[in-house]
Amino acid sequence: xxxxxxxxxxxxxxxxxxxxxxxxxxxxxxxxxxxxxxxxxxxxxxxxxxxxxxxxxxxxxxxxxxxxxxxxxxxxxxxxxxxxxxxxxxxxxxxxxxxxxxxxxxxxxxxxxxxxxxxxxxxxxxxxxxxxxxxxxxxxxxxxxxxxxxxxxxxxxxxxxxxxxxxxxxxxxxxxxxxxxxxxxxxxxxxxxxxxxxxxxxxxxxxxxxxxxxxxxxxxxxxxxxxxxxxxxxxxxxxxxxxxxxxxxxxxxxxxxxxxxxxxxxxxxxxxxxxxxxx
Amino acid sequence: xxxxxxxxxxxxxxxxxxxxxxxxxxxxxxxxxxxxxxxxxxxxxxxxxxxxxxxxxxxxxxxxxxxxxxxxxxxxxxxxxxxxxxxxxxxxxxxxxxxxxxxxxxxxxxxxxxxxxxxxxxxxxxxxxxxxxxxxxxxxxxxxxxxxxxxxxxxxxxxxxxxxxxxxxxxxxxxxxxxxxxxxxxxxxxxxxxxxxxxxxxxxxxxxxxxxxxxxxxxxxxxxxxxxxxxxxxxxxxxxxxxxxxxxxxxxxxxxxxxxxxxxxxxxxxxxxxxxxxxxxxxxxxxxxxxxxxxxxxxxxxxxxxxxxxxxxxxxxxxxxxxxxxxxx
Numbered sequence: 067x068x069x070x071x072x073x074x075x076x077x078x079x080x081x082x083x084x085x086x087x088x089x090x091x092x093x094x095x096x097x098x099x100x101x102x103x104x105x106x107x108x109x110x111x112x113x114x115x116x117x118x119x120x121x122x123x124x125x126x127x128x129x130x131x132x133x134x135x136x137x138x139x140x141x142x143x144x145x146x147x148x149x150x151x152x153x154x155x156x157x158x159x160x161x162x163x164x165x166x167x168x169x170x171x172x173x174x175x176x177x178x179x180x181x182x183x184x185x186x187x188x189x190x191x192x193x194x195x196x197x198x199x200x201x202x203x204x205x206x207x208x209x210x211x212x213x214x215x216x217x218x219x220x221x222x223x224x225x226x227x228x229x230x231x232x233x234x235x236x237x238x239x240x241x242x243x244x245x246x247x248x249x250x251x252x253x254x255x256x257x258x259x260x261x262x263x264x265x266x267x268x269x270x271x272x273x274x275x276x277x278x279x280x281x282x283x284x285x286x287x288x289x290x291x292x293x294x295x296x297x298x299x300x301x302x303x304x305x306x307x308x309x310x311x312x313x314x315x316x317x318x319x320x321x322x323x324x325x326x327x328x329x330x331x332x333x334x335x336x337x338x339x340x341x342x343x344x345x
Numbered sequence: 346x347x348x349x350x351x352x353x354x355x356x357x358x359x360x361x362x363x364x365x366x367x368x369x370x371x372x373x374x375x376x377x378x379x380x381x382x383x384x385x386x387x388x389x390x391x392x393x394x395x396x397x398x399x400x401x402x403x404x405x406x407x408x409x410x411x412x413x414x415x416x417x418x419x420x421x422x423x424x425x426x427x428x429x430x431x432x433x434x435x436x437x438x439x440x441x442x443x444x445x446x447x448x449x450x451x452x453x454x455x456x457x458x459x460x461x462x463x464x465x466x467x468x469x470x471x472x473x474x475x476x477x478x479x480x481x482x483x484x485x486x487x488x489x490x491x492x493x494x495x496x497x498x499x500x501x502x503x504x505x506x507x508x509x510x511x512x513x514x515x516x517x518x519x520x521x522x523x524x525x526x527x528x529x530x531x532x533x534x535x536x537x538x539x540x541x542x543x544x545x546x547x548x549x550x551x552x553x554x555x556x557x558x559x560x561x562x563x564x565x566x567x568x569x570x571x572x573x574x575x576x577x578x579x580x581x582x583x584x585x586x587x588x589x590x591x592x593x594x595x596x597x598x599x600x601x602x603x604x605x606x607x608x609x610x611x612x613x614x615x616x617x618x619x620x621x622x623x624x625x626x627x628x629x630x631x632x633x634x635x636x637x638x639x640x641x642x643x644x645x646x647x648x649x650x651x652x653x654x655x656x657x658x659x660x661x662x663x664x665x666x667x668x669x670x671x672x673x674x
Contacts, residue, residue, distance in 0.1 A: 117418075118588075
């Protein structure tokens with residue numbers, strides 16, 4: 067096994083399909099021998115290399131139990147991701163990682179969990195959600211609340227429609243605007259994500275919240291959760307920063323005196339709440 | 346008693362002797378009037394009275410731009426190899442040595458950086474005592490006491506008192522001992538510093554001066570030119586870029602000095618910027634210099650070389666924050 071911290075390990079794209087107008091799903095297979103025993107914690111990220119274009123940090127969106135097979139959800143947001151979006155199955159990419167501290171799945175065991183995802187924030191939470199489903203009996207009530215801008219921006223629609231049929235989990239979707247009646251797909255409400263929390267019964271001392279979304283969402287979601295007396299040390303957020311190295315060297319991703327790439331990207335709210343500009 | 350004194354007359358010969366161990370580099374005055382560490386062609390070029398070079402010696406271990414990986418479709422990504430040419434770096438003041446010691450902790454300790462390791466090993470550090478000017482505050486930062494050197498040369502009117510700080514330094518001194526004589530070194534003069542206690546106390550309690558009006562003042566004047574971190578001996582932020590070669594198949598990944606005063610530093614995909622304002626970027630720089638990030642938290646990385654105060658075109662000085670707090674303006 068090569069050192070995947072500094073040298074990107076080669077991988078092949080095995081599947082690509084669009085999830086929305088600007089976001090696609092990528093499945094990669096790490097080359098045999100290069101990444102024996104590759105595993106991660108939901109919430110961790112990798113640095114994905116697109117040869118001759120560059121490298122970018124991206125959350126792992128699949129379950130950790132798939133060994134050399136990685137699932138990513140990537141929005142076309144810059145020149146490297148634009149090149150990636152032109153690649154097809156069979157094309158080479160490379161992976162460094164996994165990096166950072168993910169969600170505390172051990173600490174969450176035996177508790178209820180509520181996952182709150184806004185927009186592309188579904189990517190790391192999908193990984194966590196699949197982890198919980200694979201270890202269903204070890205966790206209490208599992209709730210996924212997911213908000214998107216409009217029905218066509220809901221990522222993993224087919225998968226969510228299927229999951230909505232399960233009786234052992236609670237799935238709640240909402241869209242900010244209903245521009246057109248969605249043809250098929252899962253049932254969703256209209257309104258902002260924090261609104262879904264209204265009227266929800268939570269066992270506060272036995273529930274963990276995992277949150278991922280854009281900064282504006284964090285601000286109102288946290289207010290809402292704290293309003294429900296949700297304990298600060300039971301709210302876990304995944305912070306977005308531009309990690310260029312992933313190993314706490316390049317100094318782009320500091321929040322307060324933490325590095326997002328090593329101390330995070332997942333932090334409990336009580337650890338970061340005093341840091342100005344953190345969300 | 347050991348032979349430790351090098352007279353001014355023997356100094357040129359000593360330099361020649363040093364050059365036998367590697368390429369001799371030291372402070373010279375360049376054609377464009379800038380003090381810089383450069384290869385020494387003749388002993389007369391060395392600027393012994395140089396107070397500070399514009400660019401600190403970090404460039405020897407951590408070049409402004411370097412290839413860290415290469416890519417080819419057949420071999421995938423591979424580490425590049427640093428040349429590792431032997432260099433004798435002469436004329437490092439205690440602040441610069443302290444700067445190198447800080448970078449050593451960053452790049453050599455928890456996850457040794459292969460390129461830094463190779464370059465660092467190839468460079469012999471020869472320290473030189475100095476006379477501070479109005480911008481220096483190394484006494485304040487506790488870096489006036491030389492550290493992390495192979496040889497340190499304490500300069501006096503008649504010549505230099507040498508001390509070895511490593512086995513490599515000892516070997517060189519032994520080899521050149523014919524040029525030396527034994528003399529009792531002068532007793533060191535303690536540095537007096539008014540503000541040291543204030544800085545260390547502030548750093549210990551994690552002071553961010555969040556209420557200070559000075560941030561606004563700094564942000565109002567700052568041009569975001571980034572000169573302060575470019576010339577800082579302990580600034581090491583870097584950007585990573587990949588450039589495809591003209592063959593259309595192979596590529597090179599580069600790491601390049603970056604700058605936390607630049608607007609792009611806090612930008613993320615999609616254009617959101619976590620440090621959009623100059624004030625936020627200033628606070629980030631302050632946090633890094635005096636409080637530290639991650640494994641380096643709690644370590645003050647300012648070495649008091651005075652470069653940032655000297656080069657700032659609008660004369661911004663982070664020291665004012667401490668002075669304001671201590672009421673010593």
